[in-house]
Amino acid sequence: MPPLLERVGHNPLGARPVIGLVIESVDWHARELIAALRARDIETVPVRLTRCGFATQSATGLHVDGFDGALPDGLIVRTMSGGTFEAVTVRLGVLHALRELGVPVWNDARAIERCVDKSMTSFLLSRAGLATPATWTTESYDEARAIVQRQAAGGPLVLKPLFGSQGRGLMLIRTPDELPQTEQAAGRVFYLQRFIGIERNGYHDFRVLVVQGRVVAAMQRHSSHWITNIKRGGRPVAVALNDELKTLALRAAAAVGAAFVGVDIIYDSAQRPIVLEVNSMPAWSGLQKVTAINIASVFADCFVESVGIRKARGATA
Numbered sequence: 001m002p003p004l005l006e007r008v009g010h011n012p013l014g015a016r017p018v019i020g021l022v023i024e025s026v027d028w029h030a031r032e033l034i035a036a037l038r039a040r041d042i043e044t045v046p047v048r049l050t051r052c053g054f055a056t057q058s059a060t061g062l063h064v065d066g067f068d069g070a071l072p073d074g075l076i077v078r079t080m081s082g083g084t085f086e087a088v089t090v091r092l093g094v095l096h097a098l099r100e101l102g103v104p105v106w107n108d109a110r111a112i113e114r115c116v117d118k119s120m121t122s123f124l125l126s127r128a129g130l131a132t133p134a135t136w137t138t139e140s141y142d143e144a145r146a147i148v149q150r151q152a153a154g155g156p157l158v159l160k161p162l163f164g165s166q167g168r169g170l171m172l173i174r175t176p177d178e179l180p181q182t183e184q185a186a187g188r189v190f191y192l193q194r195f196i197g198i199e200r201n202g203y204h205d206f207r208v209l210v211v212q213g214r215v216v217a218a219m220q221r222h223s224s225h226w227i228t229n230i231k232r233g234g235r236p237v238a239v240a241l242n243d244e245l246k247t248l249a250l251r252a253a254a255a256v257g258a259a260f261v262g263v264d265i266i267y268d269s270a271q272r273p274i275v276l277e278v279n280s281m282p283a284w285s286g287l288q289k290v291t292a293i294n295i296a297s298v299f300a301d302c303f304v305e306s307v308g309i310r311k312a313r314g315a316t317a
C-alpha cells in the first residue's frame with residue numbers, strides 16, 4: 001500500500017500525518033488521545049460530525065470539518081451525539097463515505113451501527129455462537145406484555161433503551177404491568193433481555209477493552225446496584241483476566257467487526273461468562289485508574305500501525 005499521504009486528496013499540504021478526532025468537546029479522553037498521537041508526531045484535528053457533510057461537486061465529494069477540502073489520514077470516532085434520524089443517517093453516511101475513500105476509520109460506520117443498536121449486537125453475538133442473554137425486541141406494547149408473561153417464570157427481564165449507554169434508563173421487569181406504555185419506552189421500542197445478575201456480596205461484571213484483536217486492559221466493576229456502570233457508581237477493580245474471558249471478548253469484538261471495543265461480560269448463576277453488550281465508543285477513564293499501561297498510548301500505537309503511518313523516528317509515548 002502506498003503511503004497514505006501520497007494518495008490523492010489525503011492531507012495534501014501537511015508534512016505530518018493528520019488524524020481527525022470526532023468529539024463534541026475536548027474532554028479527558030480527547031486530551032489523552034491527542035497527547036498520545038502527538039508523541040508519535042501525528043497531528044490531531046477535532047472533527048464535529050455535525051459540521052461534516054456531502055458536497056458531490058468537490059474533489060472528494062465530502063466536506064470534513066477542519067480539513068478544508070482535504071481528507072484526514074485517519075479518523076477516530078470517540079463520541080457521536082444524538083440527533084434526528086436524518087442527521088444521524090448523514091453522519092453515519094459521512095463515516096461510510098470516508099471508508100469508501102480509503103480513510104481508515106475507527107470504529108467504522110458499520111461497526112458503530114452494529115453496536116449502537118443493542119438488538120443488532122445481540123443478534124450478531126448469538127449468531128456467532130457466543131453466550132449472550134436471550135433477547136427480544138418489539139414495537140408493540142401487547143407483544144411486549146406477551147413476552148414478559150411467557151418469560152416471567154424464568155426470572156426477571158431487563159428493559160433497555162435500544163441506543164442506551166452508561167447504564168441509563170434500564171428497568172427490571174417482573175410482570176407485564178411493570179412495562180411502560182409504548183410512548184414511555186425509549187424510542188418506542190421494547191428491547192427486553194433475560195436478567196443474568198446475581199447478588200454475590202454486591203454485583204460484579206467485567207469490562208474488557210479490545211483493540212485490533214488484542215485484549216489491552218480489563219477491570220471488574222463492583223456495585224451495590226445491579227447496574228454496574230462506572231457512571232452509575234460502579235467501582236473499577238483491577239483484575240487479571242482468565243483465558244476464557246479473553247477469548248470471549250475477542251470473539252465478541254470480531255462478531256461485530258469492530259477495531260476498538262469495550263465488551264461487558266457477566267458470570268451467570270452457572271458460572272458461565274455471558275456477553276452483555278459491545279461498546280463501539282467506550283470510555284476508559286475508570287479502566288485507566290486500575291491499569292498500569294497507558295490505554296491511549298496503546299490505542300495510538302495500534303491505530304498508527306493500522307493506518308500505515310510510520311512513527312516519527314525517536315518518538316516515545
Ligand SMILES: Nc1ncnc2c1ncn2[C@@H]1O[C@H](COP(=O)(O)OP(=O)(O)O)[C@@H](O)[C@H]1O
Pocket residue numbers: 133158160164165166167168170193194195196197205226227228229264266276277
Ligand atoms: N441482562 C442483564 N443481566 C444482568 N445485568 C444486566 C443485564 N443487562 C445489563 N445489565 C447491567 O446493566 C449495566 C448496563 O447495561 P448495558 O447493556 O451494558 O448497557 P449500557 O450501554 O447502558 O452500559 C450492565 O453493565 C450490567 O451491570
Ligand SMILES: [Mg+2]
Pocket residue numbers: 166167229264277279
Ligand atoms: Mg455497558
